[in-house]
Every structure is written in structure tokens, then in C-alpha cells.
Amino acid sequence: MPRTDLSALPIALSPLDGRYRAVVAPLIDHLSEAALNRARLRVEVEWLIHLTDGGVLPGAPRLSESERAHLRGLVNAFGAEDIAELADIEAVTHHDVKAVEYLLKRRLDAVPASVASAGPGPSVLPALHEIVHIFCTSEDINNLAYALTIRSAVEGVWLPAARGLVEDLTALAREQARTPMLSRTHGQPATPTTLGKEMAVLAHRLARQARRVEGAQYLGKINGATGTYGAHVVAVPGADWEAVARSFVEGLGLTWNPLTTQIESHDWQAELYSDVARFNRIAHNLATDVWTYISLGYFRQRLSAQGSTGSSTMPHKVNPIRFENGEANLEISCALLETLAATLVTSRLQRDLTDSTTQRNVGVALGHSLLAIDNIRRGLAGLDVDRARLEADLDAAWEVLGEPVQQAMRAAAVAGARGMADPYERLKELTRGKRVTPEAMREFISGLGMPDDVEARLLALTPAAYTGLAAHLVSHLDEE
Missing domain, CATH: 1.10.40.30 (Fumarase/aspartase (C-terminal domain))
Structure with missing residues (x-):
């Protein structure tokens, strides 16, 4: 096919967006560029509401319930038209966060007459242009947006899948708790165990790492260009800016970081990604062990009603592809997660932009992990224990x-x-x-x-x- 004809086809560069899209699709609503922009809009809207509700800015109007609901509705309704318009704005600004700021200002100008103000007259929203993004550097918006999207992706998508794997493995361990099995230390026959106990070891290890991820902190800051509240204090010296920032960050459900440069230091991200990577490594151990038990004949792979093809030339084979796919995707995920953990903790002096590119790959890293977990769970669901083979090995x-x-x-x-x-x-x-x-x-x-x-x-x-x-x-x- 001529290369010029490819642009008209929905051909994906990444396998996550092509072959495996259905499995990782739940992450799109959290970690895509569109989801990030929706979160940025949410932070801008909540900051505007926070400053006006709190009476922080002298002379700023108080918003009515109708006006607050309208602003939050912009976030909830953020969709295809907003995404396209935002892209058009960014093509002019060449700055992603600034484009979100301008989009919000456009929406303020277009407030419908049905939105009531707190006092007489029309809505005050069109008059709030200068409060939008006030006292903020782009990183004030970005760090909070990333914390919100990463938290929602982990808690809403990745953790349920991880817990599901632990539950599947736990059920298998209980079912086979008394099934004797020959151990192999260094690959040689060793003290017998039970199949269930060996599965329990892996379930216990995975559960422990999942609990570490469950306990993750998601930090945020909103303190200006170098983390000093410099412009804040000059413009409005009477406000308790630390209290304003803390209440805002905590109001988003995040943990306030009081000491930062221009960027929130991303240490929490490094901690989180290390824990997810460790879960991945243990899941990789599970995949390789089960693969080995299949090769020993301890597990038989159940054939689906539709049949299953192993080798393209050897018709007798049914390959353990779910576990092999899991291995490969876990390796890719760990490589990305460990790179993220290593690079995000460093930023030259008060700010460099390496994190901007790096953080855009969080979805890819979690996507490969999610895909691996899905494959391993499917693989486990298709296994039967060959008790006769286990007994024969023990008796020999x-x-x-x-x-x-x-x-x-x-x-x-x-x-x-x-x-x-x-x-x-x-x-x-x-x-x-x-x-x-x-x-x-x-x-x-x-x-x-x-x-x-x-x-x-x-x-x-x-x-x-x-x-x-x-x-x-x-x-x-x-x-x-």
C-alpha cells in the first residue's frame, strides 16, 4: 500500500492503541491527553471557585450556586467539541496549559442567561477573566491535574485489576491447599509442598504490594513560579496564602506539599511507580512459575469451545501464550515505571521540562501492566490441575x-x-x-x-x- 494512503486508515503506532485497545481502554478516561486537559480545566475551575468563595481577593464577587454548578458542569461535559477547540487554541498558543486558560475564558463569555447570579442582574462569570489562572504557573495546574488523573487511574482501573488477580490466585490456593506437589529447588527434586501453598506464597506477595499501592499518597502544590508565593504576597498581602493553598489542595482530595520549587517534586510518583513495578515483578514470577508447571504437566490448559491454535505447523500444541504475553508486557511496564521513578525525582535547579515529556508515558506504563494482569488472569482461568501427573512425579x-x-x-x-x-x-x-x-x-x-x-x-x-x-x-x- 502506498504510504500516502495510510493516513486515512485508523492505524495505531502503539499496540496498546491498536491490537490491545479493548483491554486498556478504561485507562483512556484517566490518562489520555484529553483526560489530562479535563483535569486541568477542573483545577482551573476549582481554583476560581476557591478564591471567590473564600473571600481571598478583595472586591471579587461571590458566586451563586447556579454559577458554581455551571462552572463544574463545564468539566463534567468536557467532550469532543472541547477537545477539538482546545487543539485549535493550542495551535496558536503553543502552550497546553495556557490553551486551557483561554478555553475557560471563552466559556465564561458564553455563559447562558439561565445561569443566575447571587445578586440582581446577569451572571458575574463573564467579568471573572482576570481571576482565571491568577497567581498560577503552569506547573500549579499540571501537578494537581496529574495527581488527580493518576490517582483515579490507579484506584479506579489498575488496583481493581490487581486485586482481581490476587483474588483469583487466592481462590486457586485454597482449592489446591492439600494437593501434594514435588518441589524443585535449583530445578531439582526437593522437599514436597502443596500446589496451593505455592500459589498462596505468590498471592500473599502480590497482596502486600497491592496494599502498598492502596496506601499511596498523591501530593500537590499551588504556590507560584518558584514555590514562594511571591506574587501572591505582593498582590494580596493580607491573605494567609499557605492556608489558602493547603485548603485548596486538600479540597481536591490530595496531600498538600508545603515545600517545593516551581514543580511539585514528584517523589510520590516515584514511590508509587516503584510499588507498581514490584507488583509487576512478582506477577512476572507468577507467570514464569505457572509456565514451568505447565511444561512439567502439573497444569493442563483447558481448550475453549471455539478451539485454540498453538503452533502454525504442529497441530498438537497449545501454547501458554497468556503467561508469555504477561511476561513481555510486565517487562515493558517495569522498564517504563523504573525510568519514570528514576527521572521524575530530578529537576534542574527550580525547574526543567523533562517531567513534561516523561509524565505523558504514565498511561503507557500502567497500560502494559494492566494488559499483563488481564492475560495472566485469563491464563489462570483456563487451567486444570493434572493430579495424576503430580502423583507420578512424587512417587518417582x-x-x-x-x-x-x-x-x-x-x-x-x-x-x-x-x-x-x-x-x-x-x-x-x-x-x-x-x-x-x-x-x-x-x-x-x-x-x-x-x-x-x-x-x-x-x-x-x-x-x-x-x-x-x-x-x-x-x-x-x-x-x-
């Missing part, structure tokens, strides 16, 4: 009982039993590099001269029964 690994036999010999020796010398070396000779049969293990136990109760306990032991408190440990998930 009687050498793992060398550990409890050795420890029982040690405990018996401490209790005064004779003939328990060199337990580690004796079990090493029996088991290392060898496939031990049930008969060989029981013969060894019977020849030790153990106290009768200890010998009976060991003779009754099998790899499948050697799971310790694994099943009980899953119940700790109930404490979270």
Missing part, C-alpha cells in the same frame, strides 16, 4: 525422604538413641545421584534401630504425605 522421587529420615536420626540421637551417627553422610550415600525405590528407603529405615514410634512414623511416610504444614499455611491468606 522417594529420595526426597532422605531429609526427614536424616532429621529424625538427629532428633533420636539427641534423645539418647544409639546407632544414629553420621546421618547426613549415610543418607547421602543412599540417595545422592540415585533413584531410590520405596522398598530401598523402607529397608534403610528398618535397619536403623530407631525407637519403635519413630520407625513406624517414618515407614508410613511417602513423598505425597511429606508436606509438613503446607496445607495449613494457606489459611494465612484469610488474615489479609
